[in-house]
Amino acid sequence: MYTISRIARIFRLSRSTLLYYDSIGLLRPYGRSEKGYRLYCEEDRRRLEKIALFRGLGVPLEKIGGYLARPEEGTIPLLMSRMIAINGQMEALKDQQKAILEMIEAEGSLRNRKPLLHTLSALAAKAGITEKNYLAVHRTFEKASSEAHRRFLAYLGFTDAEIRALLRRLEK
Amino acid sequence: MYTISRIARIFRLSRSTLLYYDSIGLLRPYGRSEKGYRLYCEEDRRRLEKIALFRGLGVPLEKIGGYLARPEEGTIPLLMSRMIAINGQMEALKDQQKAILEMIEAEGSLRNRKPLLHTLSALAAKAGITEKNYLAVHRTFEKASSEAHRRFLAYLGFTDAEIRALLRRLEK
DNA sequence: TTGCTCCTCACGTCACGTGAGGTGGC
DNA sequence: TTGCTCCTCACGTCACGTGAGGTGGC
Numbered sequence: 001m002y003t004i005s006r007i008a009r010i011f012r013l014s015r016s017t018l019l020y021y022d023s024i025g026l027l028r029p030y031g032r033s034e035k036g037y038r039l040y041c042e043e044d045r046r047r048l049e050k051i052a053l054f055r056g057l058g059v060p061l062e063k064i065g066g067y068l069a070r071p072e073e074g075t076i077p078l079l080m081s082r083m084i085a086i087n088g089q090m091e092a093l094k095d096q097q098k099a100i101l102e103m104i105e106a107e108g109s110l111r112n113r114k115p116l117l118h119t120l121s122a123l124a125a126k127a128g129i130t131e132k133n134y135l136a137v138h139r140t141f142e143k144a145s146s147e148a149h150r151r152f153l154a155y156l157g158f159t160d161a162e163i164r165a166l167l168r169r170l171e172k
Numbered sequence: 173m174y175t176i177s178r179i180a181r182i183f184r185l186s187r188s189t190l191l192y193y194d195s196i197g198l199l200r201p202y203g204r205s206e207k208g209y210r211l212y213c214e215e216d217r218r219r220l221e222k223i224a225l226f227r228g229l230g231v232p233l234e235k236i237g238g239y240l241a242r243p244e245e246g247t248i249p250l251l252m253s254r255m256i257a258i259n260g261q262m263e264a265l266k267d268q269q270k271a272i273l274e275m276i277e278a279e280g281s282l283r284n285r286k287p288l289l290h291t292l293s294a295l296a297a298k299a300g301i302t303e304k305n306y307l308a309v310h311r312t313f314e315k316a317s318s319e320a321h322r323r324f325l326a327y328l329g330f331t332d333a334e335i336r337a338l339l340r341r342l343e344k
Numbered sequence: 345t346t347g348c349t350c351c352t353c354a355c356g357t358c359a360c361g362t363g364a365g366g367t368g369g370c
Numbered sequence: 371t372t373g374c375t376c377c378t379c380a381c382g383t384c385a386c387g388t389g390a391g392g393t394g395g396c
Binding site: 189208 | 384385386387388393394395
Binding site: 056057058074075079080082083086089090093096097099100103104 | 279
Protein backbone atom coordinates (compact mmCIF):
# COMPACT_ATOMS: atom_id res chain seq x y z
CA MET A 1 0.00 0.00 0.00
CA TYR A 2 1.18 3.48 -0.87
CA THR A 3 0.11 6.87 0.39
CA ILE A 4 -0.48 9.52 -2.23
CA SER A 5 2.91 11.21 -2.01
CA ARG A 6 4.77 7.92 -1.96
CA ILE A 7 3.21 6.63 -5.15
CA ALA A 8 3.54 10.08 -6.72
CA ARG A 9 7.27 10.08 -6.03
CA ILE A 10 7.72 6.68 -7.62
CA PHE A 11 6.59 8.08 -10.96
CA ARG A 12 7.93 11.58 -10.41
CA LEU A 13 4.44 13.01 -10.43
CA SER A 14 3.10 15.66 -8.08
CA ARG A 15 0.58 15.00 -5.35
CA SER A 16 -1.87 17.33 -7.06
CA THR A 17 -1.62 15.26 -10.23
CA LEU A 18 -2.77 12.20 -8.31
CA LEU A 19 -5.54 14.19 -6.61
CA TYR A 20 -6.66 15.28 -10.06
CA TYR A 21 -6.64 11.74 -11.45
CA ASP A 22 -8.79 10.69 -8.52
CA SER A 23 -11.22 13.57 -9.06
CA ILE A 24 -11.80 12.69 -12.71
CA GLY A 25 -11.98 8.99 -11.96
CA LEU A 26 -8.90 8.05 -13.95
CA LEU A 27 -7.17 6.52 -10.94
CA ARG A 28 -9.27 5.92 -7.86
CA PRO A 29 -7.18 4.65 -4.96
CA TYR A 30 -7.95 1.11 -3.79
CA GLY A 31 -9.14 2.39 -0.41
CA ARG A 32 -8.81 4.84 2.44
CA SER A 33 -7.25 4.58 5.88
CA GLU A 34 -9.38 5.11 9.01
CA LYS A 35 -8.52 8.79 8.91
CA GLY A 36 -9.33 9.18 5.23
CA TYR A 37 -5.84 8.93 3.74
CA ARG A 38 -5.83 7.58 0.19
CA LEU A 39 -4.26 4.14 -0.06
CA TYR A 40 -3.01 2.83 -3.41
CA CYS A 41 -2.44 -0.90 -4.00
CA GLU A 42 -0.19 -2.78 -6.41
CA GLU A 43 -2.86 -2.84 -9.08
CA ASP A 44 -3.23 0.94 -8.78
CA ARG A 45 0.51 1.14 -9.21
CA ARG A 46 0.46 -0.87 -12.43
CA ARG A 47 -2.39 1.27 -13.71
CA LEU A 48 -0.51 4.44 -12.88
CA GLU A 49 2.55 3.11 -14.64
CA LYS A 50 0.56 2.89 -17.88
CA ILE A 51 -0.99 6.30 -17.33
CA ALA A 52 2.40 7.90 -16.74
CA LEU A 53 3.85 6.20 -19.80
CA PHE A 54 1.18 7.48 -22.20
CA ARG A 55 1.05 10.87 -20.53
CA GLY A 56 4.77 11.15 -21.18
CA LEU A 57 4.04 10.58 -24.84
CA GLY A 58 1.49 13.40 -24.80
CA VAL A 59 -1.64 11.26 -25.03
CA PRO A 60 -4.66 13.10 -23.52
CA LEU A 61 -5.99 11.68 -20.27
CA GLU A 62 -9.38 10.94 -21.77
CA LYS A 63 -7.86 8.68 -24.43
CA ILE A 64 -5.73 6.96 -21.82
CA GLY A 65 -8.89 6.34 -19.81
CA GLY A 66 -10.57 4.91 -22.90
CA TYR A 67 -7.72 2.55 -23.53
CA LEU A 68 -7.58 1.36 -19.91
CA ALA A 69 -11.32 0.67 -20.06
CA ARG A 70 -10.93 -1.40 -23.24
CA PRO A 71 -7.36 -2.71 -23.35
CA GLU A 72 -8.33 -5.35 -25.90
CA GLU A 73 -8.21 -2.63 -28.57
CA GLY A 74 -4.48 -2.42 -28.05
CA THR A 75 -2.20 0.57 -28.00
CA ILE A 76 -1.87 1.05 -31.75
CA PRO A 77 -4.84 3.40 -32.17
CA LEU A 78 -3.55 5.49 -29.27
CA LEU A 79 -0.05 5.63 -30.65
CA MET A 80 -1.12 6.35 -34.21
CA SER A 81 -3.50 9.14 -33.31
CA ARG A 82 -0.79 10.71 -31.17
CA MET A 83 1.63 10.41 -34.09
CA ILE A 84 -0.82 12.26 -36.30
CA ALA A 85 -1.27 14.99 -33.70
CA ILE A 86 2.50 15.36 -33.28
CA ASN A 87 2.82 15.70 -37.02
CA GLY A 88 0.33 18.53 -37.12
CA GLN A 89 2.04 20.32 -34.26
CA MET A 90 5.45 19.95 -35.85
CA GLU A 91 4.17 21.39 -39.10
CA ALA A 92 2.69 24.38 -37.29
CA LEU A 93 5.93 24.97 -35.38
CA LYS A 94 7.98 24.74 -38.55
CA ASP A 95 5.77 27.30 -40.26
CA GLN A 96 6.17 29.62 -37.29
CA GLN A 97 9.91 29.11 -37.29
CA LYS A 98 10.14 29.99 -40.93
CA ALA A 99 8.06 33.14 -40.53
CA ILE A 100 10.14 34.22 -37.53
CA LEU A 101 13.37 33.75 -39.44
CA GLU A 102 12.02 35.86 -42.28
CA MET A 103 11.02 38.61 -39.88
CA ILE A 104 14.42 38.58 -38.20
CA GLU A 105 16.05 38.86 -41.60
CA ALA A 106 13.83 41.74 -42.63
CA GLU A 107 14.51 43.46 -39.32
CA GLY A 108 18.24 43.03 -39.83
CA SER A 109 18.20 44.67 -43.24
CA LEU A 110 15.95 47.52 -42.13
CA ARG A 111 17.88 48.87 -39.20
CA ASN A 112 21.49 49.82 -39.09
CA ARG A 113 23.57 47.52 -37.01
CA LYS A 114 23.44 48.57 -33.40
CA PRO A 115 25.34 47.04 -30.53
CA LEU A 116 22.50 44.72 -29.50
CA LEU A 117 24.75 42.16 -27.92
CA HIS A 118 23.05 42.67 -24.59
CA THR A 119 19.72 41.60 -26.09
CA LEU A 120 20.61 37.96 -26.30
CA SER A 121 22.32 37.72 -22.95
CA ALA A 122 19.60 39.75 -21.23
CA LEU A 123 17.02 37.54 -22.84
CA ALA A 124 18.88 34.42 -21.84
CA ALA A 125 19.11 35.59 -18.25
CA LYS A 126 15.46 36.55 -18.11
CA ALA A 127 14.19 33.27 -19.46
CA GLY A 128 16.70 31.22 -17.50
CA ILE A 129 18.09 29.90 -20.72
CA THR A 130 20.90 27.44 -20.39
CA GLU A 131 24.01 27.34 -22.54
CA LYS A 132 22.64 24.21 -24.15
CA ASN A 133 19.37 25.78 -25.26
CA TYR A 134 21.19 28.80 -26.47
CA LEU A 135 23.35 26.71 -28.77
CA ALA A 136 20.28 24.79 -29.92
CA VAL A 137 18.69 27.98 -31.16
CA HIS A 138 21.76 28.86 -33.14
CA ARG A 139 21.90 25.36 -34.52
CA THR A 140 18.30 25.63 -35.72
CA PHE A 141 18.94 29.01 -37.19
CA GLU A 142 22.07 27.79 -38.94
CA LYS A 143 20.25 24.79 -40.36
CA ALA A 144 17.32 26.85 -41.61
CA SER A 145 19.39 29.56 -43.21
CA SER A 146 23.09 29.78 -42.72
CA GLU A 147 23.29 33.11 -44.46
CA ALA A 148 20.50 34.71 -42.47
CA HIS A 149 22.10 33.39 -39.32
CA ARG A 150 25.44 35.05 -40.11
CA ARG A 151 23.72 38.29 -40.97
CA PHE A 152 21.80 38.12 -37.73
CA LEU A 153 24.93 37.52 -35.67
CA ALA A 154 26.62 40.47 -37.37
CA TYR A 155 23.52 42.50 -36.66
CA LEU A 156 23.85 41.68 -32.97
CA GLY A 157 27.35 43.12 -33.04
CA PHE A 158 29.48 39.99 -33.28
CA THR A 159 32.72 40.39 -35.16
CA ASP A 160 33.67 38.06 -37.99
CA ALA A 161 36.14 36.27 -35.73
CA GLU A 162 33.51 35.78 -33.05
CA ILE A 163 31.04 34.42 -35.59
CA ARG A 164 33.56 31.89 -36.85
CA ALA A 165 34.29 30.84 -33.26
CA LEU A 166 30.59 30.33 -32.52
CA LEU A 167 30.04 28.33 -35.69
CA ARG A 168 32.97 26.07 -34.82
CA ARG A 169 31.37 25.41 -31.43
CA LEU A 170 28.12 24.48 -33.12
CA GLU A 171 29.79 21.81 -35.18
CA LYS A 172 30.75 19.79 -32.15
CA MET B 173 -15.14 52.68 -37.44
CA TYR B 174 -15.72 48.98 -37.17
CA THR B 175 -18.12 46.97 -35.06
CA ILE B 176 -16.68 43.99 -33.25
CA SER B 177 -17.66 41.34 -35.77
CA ARG B 178 -16.54 43.45 -38.71
CA ILE B 179 -13.05 43.96 -37.39
CA ALA B 180 -12.91 40.33 -36.26
CA ARG B 181 -13.71 39.18 -39.78
CA ILE B 182 -10.94 41.32 -41.27
CA PHE B 183 -8.34 39.34 -39.34
CA ARG B 184 -10.26 36.05 -39.35
CA LEU B 185 -10.64 36.14 -35.60
CA SER B 186 -13.74 35.27 -33.64
CA ARG B 187 -15.92 37.79 -31.88
CA SER B 188 -15.12 36.11 -28.55
CA THR B 189 -11.42 36.62 -29.19
CA LEU B 190 -11.99 40.36 -29.47
CA LEU B 191 -14.19 40.35 -26.37
CA TYR B 192 -11.38 38.59 -24.54
CA TYR B 193 -8.74 41.08 -25.71
CA ASP B 194 -10.96 43.87 -24.45
CA SER B 195 -11.47 42.15 -21.08
CA ILE B 196 -7.73 41.78 -20.46
CA GLY B 197 -7.01 45.27 -21.74
CA LEU B 198 -4.94 44.17 -24.72
CA LEU B 199 -7.22 45.89 -27.21
CA ARG B 200 -9.73 48.36 -25.85
CA PRO B 201 -12.05 49.69 -28.56
CA TYR B 202 -11.72 53.39 -29.28
CA GLY B 203 -15.28 54.03 -28.10
CA ARG B 204 -18.86 52.87 -27.78
CA SER B 205 -22.02 53.74 -29.70
CA GLU B 206 -25.03 55.24 -27.88
CA LYS B 207 -26.35 51.77 -27.31
CA GLY B 208 -23.06 50.41 -26.01
CA TYR B 209 -21.75 48.72 -29.18
CA ARG B 210 -17.95 48.55 -29.29
CA LEU B 211 -16.47 50.80 -31.99
CA TYR B 212 -12.94 50.20 -33.26
CA CYS B 213 -11.01 52.93 -35.09
CA GLU B 214 -8.14 52.78 -37.60
CA GLU B 215 -5.54 52.88 -34.86
CA ASP B 216 -7.24 49.93 -33.16
CA ARG B 217 -7.06 48.16 -36.49
CA ARG B 218 -3.33 48.71 -36.82
CA ARG B 219 -2.84 47.52 -33.25
CA LEU B 220 -4.90 44.41 -33.90
CA GLU B 221 -2.87 43.73 -37.03
CA LYS B 222 0.27 43.48 -34.91
CA ILE B 223 -1.47 41.38 -32.27
CA ALA B 224 -2.76 38.95 -34.88
CA LEU B 225 0.65 38.72 -36.50
CA PHE B 226 2.50 37.76 -33.30
CA ARG B 227 -0.35 35.55 -32.13
CA GLY B 228 0.01 33.65 -35.38
CA LEU B 229 3.66 33.07 -34.51
CA GLY B 230 2.64 31.67 -31.13
CA VAL B 231 3.78 34.60 -29.00
CA PRO B 232 1.82 34.74 -25.69
CA LEU B 233 -0.60 37.65 -25.36
CA GLU B 234 1.21 39.01 -22.32
CA LYS B 235 4.46 39.37 -24.26
CA ILE B 236 2.62 40.99 -27.15
CA GLY B 237 1.13 43.47 -24.70
CA GLY B 238 4.58 44.19 -23.33
CA TYR B 239 5.96 44.87 -26.76
CA LEU B 240 3.07 47.16 -27.72
CA ALA B 241 3.63 49.10 -24.51
CA ARG B 242 7.34 49.55 -25.27
CA PRO B 243 7.79 49.28 -29.05
CA GLU B 244 11.20 50.95 -28.83
CA GLU B 245 12.61 47.60 -27.63
CA GLY B 246 11.89 46.20 -31.06
CA THR B 247 10.61 42.79 -32.08
CA ILE B 248 13.89 40.90 -31.78
CA PRO B 249 13.50 39.89 -28.12
CA LEU B 250 9.98 38.69 -28.87
CA LEU B 251 11.07 36.71 -31.91
CA MET B 252 14.12 35.22 -30.25
CA SER B 253 12.32 34.09 -27.13
CA ARG B 254 9.64 32.51 -29.29
CA MET B 255 12.36 30.76 -31.32
CA ILE B 256 13.80 29.33 -28.14
CA ALA B 257 10.39 28.13 -27.00
CA ILE B 258 9.70 26.54 -30.38
CA ASN B 259 13.02 24.77 -30.16
CA GLY B 260 12.14 23.26 -26.82
CA GLN B 261 8.74 22.12 -28.05
CA MET B 262 10.21 20.56 -31.17
CA GLU B 263 12.73 18.63 -29.10
CA ALA B 264 9.98 17.33 -26.83
CA LEU B 265 7.86 16.29 -29.81
CA LYS B 266 10.79 14.55 -31.46
CA ASP B 267 11.47 12.59 -28.28
CA GLN B 268 7.84 11.55 -28.13
CA GLN B 269 7.88 10.58 -31.78
CA LYS B 270 10.90 8.41 -31.26
CA ALA B 271 9.41 6.68 -28.24
CA ILE B 272 6.15 6.06 -30.09
CA LEU B 273 7.95 4.54 -33.06
CA GLU B 274 9.83 2.22 -30.73
CA MET B 275 6.61 1.15 -29.06
CA ILE B 276 4.94 0.51 -32.39
CA GLU B 277 7.89 -1.59 -33.42
CA ALA B 278 7.87 -3.56 -30.19
CA GLU B 279 4.13 -4.09 -30.54
CA GLY B 280 4.64 -5.33 -34.08
CA SER B 281 7.17 -7.94 -33.08
CA LEU B 282 5.17 -9.10 -30.07
CA ARG B 283 1.89 -9.93 -31.70
CA ASN B 284 1.30 -12.08 -34.69
CA ARG B 285 0.18 -10.19 -37.68
CA LYS B 286 -3.55 -9.72 -37.59
CA PRO B 287 -5.72 -8.11 -40.22
CA LEU B 288 -5.67 -4.67 -38.57
CA LEU B 289 -6.27 -2.79 -41.78
CA HIS B 290 -9.48 -1.37 -40.34
CA THR B 291 -7.51 0.26 -37.52
CA LEU B 292 -6.02 2.96 -39.69
CA SER B 293 -9.13 3.70 -41.68
CA ALA B 294 -11.33 3.60 -38.58
CA LEU B 295 -8.93 5.89 -36.85
CA ALA B 296 -8.79 8.23 -39.81
CA ALA B 297 -12.57 8.42 -39.94
CA LYS B 298 -12.87 9.01 -36.19
CA ALA B 299 -10.34 11.78 -36.09
CA GLY B 300 -11.51 13.34 -39.34
CA ILE B 301 -8.10 12.77 -40.80
CA THR B 302 -7.60 13.96 -44.31
CA GLU B 303 -5.70 12.10 -46.99
CA LYS B 304 -2.99 14.73 -46.71
CA ASN B 305 -2.39 14.22 -42.99
CA TYR B 306 -2.48 10.51 -43.48
CA LEU B 307 0.33 10.66 -46.01
CA ALA B 308 2.26 13.06 -43.75
CA VAL B 309 2.28 10.48 -40.99
CA HIS B 310 3.65 7.85 -43.31
CA ARG B 311 6.24 10.30 -44.54
CA THR B 312 7.40 11.00 -41.00
CA PHE B 313 7.45 7.35 -40.21
CA GLU B 314 9.41 6.57 -43.35
CA LYS B 315 11.94 9.28 -42.59
CA ALA B 316 12.42 8.20 -38.99
CA SER B 317 12.81 4.54 -39.74
CA SER B 318 12.14 3.14 -43.15
CA GLU B 319 12.51 -0.41 -41.95
CA ALA B 320 10.17 0.01 -38.98
CA HIS B 321 7.67 1.64 -41.31
CA ARG B 322 7.69 -1.31 -43.70
CA ARG B 323 7.33 -3.74 -40.83
CA PHE B 324 4.47 -1.71 -39.49
CA LEU B 325 2.66 -1.66 -42.82
CA ALA B 326 3.10 -5.41 -43.13
CA TYR B 327 1.80 -5.72 -39.59
CA LEU B 328 -1.33 -3.84 -40.60
CA GLY B 329 -1.92 -6.40 -43.31
CA PHE B 330 -0.65 -4.61 -46.39
CA THR B 331 0.81 -6.84 -49.06
CA ASP B 332 4.27 -6.18 -50.47
CA ALA B 333 2.74 -4.77 -53.65
CA GLU B 334 0.53 -2.42 -51.67
CA ILE B 335 3.48 -1.22 -49.61
CA ARG B 336 5.47 -0.47 -52.73
CA ALA B 337 2.52 1.45 -54.16
CA LEU B 338 2.16 3.53 -51.01
CA LEU B 339 5.86 4.32 -50.92
CA ARG B 340 5.74 5.46 -54.53
CA ARG B 341 2.92 7.85 -53.63
CA LEU B 342 4.99 9.26 -50.77
CA GLU B 343 7.82 10.18 -53.08
CA LYS B 344 5.71 12.66 -54.98
C1' DT C 345 -42.09 40.62 -38.55
C1' DT C 346 -37.65 38.38 -39.75
C1' DG C 347 -32.83 37.75 -39.51
C1' DC C 348 -28.77 39.52 -38.18
C1' DT C 349 -25.84 41.96 -34.72
C1' DC C 350 -24.86 43.56 -30.45
C1' DC C 351 -24.67 43.34 -25.15
C1' DT C 352 -23.40 41.12 -20.40
C1' DC C 353 -22.86 37.44 -17.32
C1' DA C 354 -21.28 32.93 -16.32
C1' DC C 355 -19.61 28.52 -16.99
C1' DG C 356 -16.58 25.08 -19.70
C1' DT C 357 -11.99 23.61 -21.54
C1' DC C 358 -7.19 20.89 -20.15
C1' DA C 359 -4.21 19.25 -16.67
C1' DC C 360 -2.88 20.43 -13.17
C1' DG C 361 -0.56 24.28 -9.36
C1' DT C 362 -1.26 26.89 -5.35
C1' DG C 363 -2.80 28.46 -1.26
C1' DA C 364 -6.10 28.33 2.97
C1' DG C 365 -7.40 26.20 7.02
C1' DG C 366 -7.23 22.21 9.60
C1' DT C 367 -5.89 17.34 11.20
C1' DG C 368 -2.95 13.05 11.93
C1' DG C 369 1.51 10.25 12.70
C1' DC C 370 6.09 9.47 14.36
C1' DT D 371 6.79 19.90 20.59
C1' DT D 372 8.55 19.72 15.79
C1' DG D 373 8.37 18.56 11.10
C1' DC D 374 6.27 16.07 7.82
C1' DT D 375 2.03 14.16 5.64
C1' DC D 376 -2.56 14.03 4.89
C1' DC D 377 -7.37 16.07 4.04
C1' DT D 378 -10.98 19.21 1.53
C1' DC D 379 -12.45 23.27 -0.64
C1' DA D 380 -11.71 26.86 -3.89
C1' DC D 381 -9.51 29.70 -6.96
C1' DG D 382 -5.80 30.50 -10.73
C1' DT D 383 -3.71 29.34 -15.30
C1' DC D 384 -4.15 30.30 -20.89
C1' DA D 385 -6.87 31.85 -24.63
C1' DC D 386 -10.59 31.63 -25.81
C1' DG D 387 -15.68 28.85 -26.97
C1' DT D 388 -20.36 28.37 -25.85
C1' DG D 389 -24.64 29.13 -24.28
C1' DA D 390 -28.39 32.03 -21.73
C1' DG D 391 -31.28 35.81 -21.75
C1' DG D 392 -32.16 40.11 -23.61
C1' DT D 393 -31.88 44.30 -26.87
C1' DG D 394 -31.05 47.09 -31.23
C1' DG D 395 -30.95 48.01 -36.46
C1' DC D 396 -32.42 47.53 -41.15
